[in-house]
Amino acid sequence: MLVSENQDFQNISVIVNGQNVDKKIRTHLRLLDFLRNELNLTGAKEVCAEGECGACTVIMDGKIVNSCLVLAVEADGAEITTIEGVSKADQLSKLQQAFVDYHSVQCGYCIPGMILAGEQLIKDSPEASIEEIKYGISGNICRCTGYTKIIDAVASITQKG
Amino acid sequence: MQYYRPNSLEEYFNVIDSQTLYAGGTDLIPRYERGEILPQSIIDLKRLPELQGIQEIQNSLEIGAAVTIEEIKNSELLTSKYQALQESSIDFGSVQIRNRATIGGNICNASPAGDTLSPLYAFDAKLLLTNKNGHRLINIEDFIFGPGKINLEEGELLQKILIPKTKTKSVFYKLGLREAMAISVINFAIVHDKNELTIAVGAVAPTVLKFSGLTGLTIEDIISGIDQTISPIDDIRGTADYRRKVLRNMLAYELSKIID
Numbered sequence: 001m002l003v004s005e006n007q008d009f010q011n012i013s014v015i016v017n018g019q020n021v022d023k024k025i026r027t028h029l030r031l032l033d034f035l036r037n038e039l040n041l042t043g044a045k046e047v048c049a050e051g052e053c054g055a056c057t058v059i060m061d062g063k064i065v066n067s068c069l070v071l072a073v074e075a076d077g078a079e080i081t082t083i084e085g086v087s088k089a090d091q092l093s094k095l096q097q098a099f100v101d102y103h104s105v106q107c108g109y110c111i112p113g114m115i116l117a118g119e120q121l122i123k124d125s126p127e128a129s130i131e132e133i134k135y136g137i138s139g140n141i142c143r144c145t146g147y148t149k150i151i152d153a154v155a156s157i158t159q160k161g
Numbered sequence: 162m163q164y165y166r167p168n169s170l171e172e173y174f175n176v177i178d179s180q181t182l183y184a185g186g187t188d189l190i191p192r193y194e195r196g197e198i199l200p201q202s203i204i205d206l207k208r209l210p211e212l213q214g215i216q217e218i219q220n221s222l223e224i225g226a227a228v229t230i231e232e233i234k235n236s237e238l239l240t241s242k243y244q245a246l247q248e249s250s251i252d253f254g255s256v257q258i259r260n261r262a263t264i265g266g267n268i269c270n271a272s273p274a275g276d277t278l279s280p281l282y283a284f285d286a287k288l289l290l291t292n293k294n295g296h297r298l299i300n301i302e303d304f305i306f307g308p309g310k311i312n313l314e315e316g317e318l319l320q321k322i323l324i325p326k327t328k329t330k331s332v333f334y335k336l337g338l339r340e341a342m343a344i345s346v347i348n349f350a351i352v353h354d355k356n357e358l359t360i361a362v363g364a365v366a367p368t369v370l371k372f373s374g375l376t377g378l379t380i381e382d383i384i385s386g387i388d389q390t391i392s393p394i395d396d397i398r399g400t401a402d403y404r405r406k407v408l409r410n411m412l413a414y415e416l417s418k419i420i421d
């Protein structure tokens with residue numbers, strides 16, 4: 001939460017997981033607070049609140065961002081994907097299924113951010129090498145797995161040949 | 162807090178009046194997260210078309226202040242002739258940070274450890290500062306006075322960075338405490354063409370230090386000259402002694418590669 005002396009409001013119009021959302025919000029709300037508290041999308045997690053850990057990662061206009069470092073008003077006119085928008089009608093995405101198959105999840109706290117970073121990486125570099133995967137997820141910290149199984153899951157999609 | 166997002170410089174000049182300028186927010190928001198009270202109003206510069214783009218014009222390369230570090234990393238224009246600047250973007254934060262952080266924010270934040278600064282100093286970058294009445298063009302070393310201290314007047318913004326188009330070979334080196342997401346313990350850039358050798362070093366003094374006119378000196382002389390000028394500090398990332406040692410060794414290594 002950011003602290004502001006005065007409460008100013010602004011209307012924003014955002015597409016979240018394919019749905020139009022119009023809302024009047026406080027201008028000092030972070031995108032993370034907006035998603036969690038106003039839209040009840042609690043998949044994005046708050047951990048470090050300073051851009052180091054990636055647990056609050058969402059996709060904004062085709063780019064991954066830390067939603068703790070973005071003001072919700074900045075998202076006016078943008079398209080946002082959160083972890084809640086990744087599976088389609090109870091059908092896991094390929095990457096989500098790979099995380100299950102490769103046992104990539106332990107405590108699970110980093111996983112929403114990790115999946116979104118992985119989804120965008122696969123989109124941007126469909127044949128990403130192991131090195132490119134490591135580089136691409138370096139903004140997402142996991143304290144349980146040691147990353148190996150997470151990297152394996154992403155690589156199972158980008159390195160299938 | 163009032164939030165403005167002008168779509169042109171003209172619109173911008175109609176709203177400014179002691180607001181805080183805001184670009185990627187990657188330096189500003191963490192400060193507010195730590196409890197600093199938000200300003201009365203902020204102006205988001207990211208949509209200003211006048212602050213976008215990387216292009217070569219007659220005598221220089223122009224980079225808009227709102228260009229993100231990710232754009233610097235991916236720009237083919239930088240790959241051949243401005244390597245050191247591009248290299249400084251590679252180990253910069255994470256994808257998430259690079260997608261938001263701007264080069265203008267890195268300059269105006271004026272941290273001695275800012276990664277794009279040593280390459281910009283070594284390339285003799287000039288900054289185009291703009292206000293209602295026009296522009297001024299100054300050298301980057303005349304813009305940054307110390308940590309967080311810049312020569313920006315009320316009503317002014319940093320519009321563009323201009324790099325003269327002459328230098329050919331360059332390299333950037335950064336030491337962080339781990340591979341990803343690390344602030345520089347030290348960093349430096351070396352720019353070398355046939356007639357000139359320039360070195361700029363970051364995180365060893367209150368501002369980046371630039372050393373030029375080094376042609377004809379031995380590597381040993383260059384390094385001991387630099388060692389006598391820097392004033393590194395002990396901090397959480399390393400001792401002053403450690404910084405001196407790494408700088409000497411890495412300069413020796415990179416200089417011997419770049420001067421053939």
Ligand SMILES: Cc1cc2nc3c(=O)[nH]c(=O)nc-3n(C[C@H](O)[C@H](O)[C@H](O)COP(=O)(O)OP(=O)(O)OC[C@H]3O[C@@H](n4cnc5c(N)ncnc54)[C@H](O)[C@@H]3O)c2cc1C
Nearest residue numbers: 051184185186187188189253254263266267269275276319
């Ligand atoms: C997790 C994390 C990792 C990081 N890693 C690195 C790293 O590896 N290397 C590194 O160098 N930095 C790093 N940073 C610091 C930060 O990302 C950079 O300094 C970045 O370039 C700041 O740009 P911004 O657009 O986000 O600036 P903002 O936070 O928007 O602004 C920074 C300052 O510049 C001013 N400003 C911005 N644009 C202009 C303009 N056009 N004209 C006038 N004033 C302006 C603002 O008023 C403010 O004072 C990191 C930060 C975080 C949170």
